[in-house]
Amino acid sequence: MSGHYDVDAVRKEFPAAERMTYLDSGFQAPLARPVKAAIDLFLREGLETAGPKSVWLDRVEQTRAKVARFLGVSADEIAFTKNTSESMNIAANALRLRAGDNVLMVHGDHPNNAYAFLNLQRKGVEVRFVPMTDVVDAASFRPHIDTNTRAISMSHVTFHAGHRFDIESVGGLCAEKGLHFIVDVMQAIGVVPIDAKAIRASFIGSGSHKGLLVPQGLGLLYWDSAHAELEPAYLAAASLAEIPADLIARPDKLTPAPSARRFELGNFNLPAIHALGASLDLIAQIGVENIQNHCFDLGDHLIAALDALDIRLVGPRERKHRAPHIYVVALPAAEWLGYFEENGVRVSPERDGIRVSFGMFNTSADVDRLIELIRRRGVKTSSKVAEKAA
Template sequence: MTGFFDVQAIRALFPVAEKMTYLDSGFQAPMSGPVKAALETFIRESYETAGPKSIWLDRLENTRRKVAALLNADETEIAFTKNTSEAMNVAANALPLRAGDNVLLIEGDHPNNAYAFLNLTKKGVDVRFVPMAETVDAESFRPYVDARTRAISMSYVTFHAGHCFDIESVGAFCKERNLYFVLDIMQAVGVVPIDAKKIGATFIGSGTHKGLLVPQGLGLLYWDRTRVELEPAYLATISLEHPPADLIARANNMALARTAGRFEIGNFNLPAAHALGAALDLIGGIGVQNIQSHCFELGDRLIAGLDKLGVRLVGPRDRARRAPHIYVAALPAGEWLDYLASKQVRVSPERDGVRISLGMFNTSADIDRFLNVVGERAVAVRKSSRAA
């Protein structure tokens, strides 16, 4: 544990952690005190004065700067979206893809990433799936690239087994082969450090309700601002370089903003953006590296405990290949979920078991409680089968 990580002080900001063993941040982060306070401020302002909107927009721009800092991007490279899916769809439809071009995805990756591209098959774009493996890197894609390959799109961290793929090698490969690179960081952001420049991504999309700690309904899009050829499929006043002051639309005024604002449409989810500002202050005060180390340590404890119980870990074990905070135990969800819920243990059902996903507020006591609850049932089942 790093000396700077005061988990008890952090935990005190997340009251849900005292009400249950919350191991489900990969589904939805529980609300913290600072996020609640930001939302309450917005509600009070809205209730009492209905604004002023200029202050609300200043706060939104402040949040944009914080997002940019988190991703090592420029603030002009960040757009707000509704969620990951919208970011992925904006990206997919901005790429200059023609009939006969192909895009490479990973088999079994998150469907919200895949559908954005599968939807382009009706324009004649070919979507090819590369096998999912414990590690995905440049070499995973190389055999599938041909003269008509234009893009690779993938998740950094998988939701269903906690793989953490080698995206820097994929980014370098995309550069070498002149491919666009679209990355979904929904399960990584806030826990795994992200450096958009090092990755070399064209677009990065995410929602904010997991590692970024806000309620659902706000997403992010990073756009590499050197890629000025990439244009939005949709257009609104705020997408323009010079929004008309008289609010009259003219066909001769459609130059796109030179910022990622070109991908934004209409008014914003202001309360969520304000909440995100508070969440990013919290995350920034602790440090993503420290959150990552904390989760890795809890994960090591979980893996050791599962080994003792004889329960298989579904995803990668090795720190170099696994996400710090997402683990799937091979406990059939149909048999285990209700039992765990009855013991106030909150996890998610997954393809191959139950998913234990960690947040900054989890402690070793949460891990031990999960293991004890699983162990107690396993012992009871063994006893009753001996008696039968």
């Protein structure tokens, strides 16, 4: 049990968590029974009826509405994409940046966020990187803004060390300076509560295979509809305000849809969207704040155990600056990853060690199993917290 919800009951929905110590939701969440059931239903309908297309598309819109409620926005402000990287590229190319403009980003943030904007260098757009520290907020960016700055783009939570940046203060700075704000919430969504309007972003992008529990291949894009001037850099019939009934292209009717559908390119990843509808129902039953608080408790337990072993935590320690669910342990991945795998513990290698990432189904016993394995093997001096002076 947890002080926030019945974790034992939730854990039963994730068979993989019963078969191994799964501490890798920051890479990909294990499949949950309700999510699998939604995919199975889609497959059975396709197998038995060749697909009730109108029913499937109705479910797409039901899921779009669920995503909108989840983020506190209108359904007309939600588009479905392939993944976070596509969402970031859509945003970068919709901003109408020109030669001489610059965009501010955080050095060492997710590379695919950066590449979306670095690709605009061919148009003469400059990308400037501010230093990454444990605390990144409006004050981190303010000194770097000049008359040619047009946007700030950043992650909410970092994948490599679990920083949780103060995106609301950065959004406030962008509003003050008239800048576009683009946020990657891939590592936060489903675990950290997100109020899209409070962030004041022009675009928010994400995938769905981590905290949203859906297999890879589905992304989300929130577009602030107040920015009607932001249009896609591509066009398809599905993107138009008026889709011709005879499907004959007409050069005089190219107005994009008034909704975020302007950023969609035709056929959807239907099974994944149906799965997302089921996962959002599961998350709603538990409550994102409860999931966040449960993961914070697990993180506190992990940090205390690492301190007892004199092992350094990479990244911030304080709750207000750290993600609830992502922790990097200063153990060399080359030396430790195989050992954990051999003993049935799933984690990820990261820049500065081993990443432990929690999901809604994890328990303190999972943390204890990890710590017991570390204690059993012993830790070399080079890996200990004595390094922190370096």
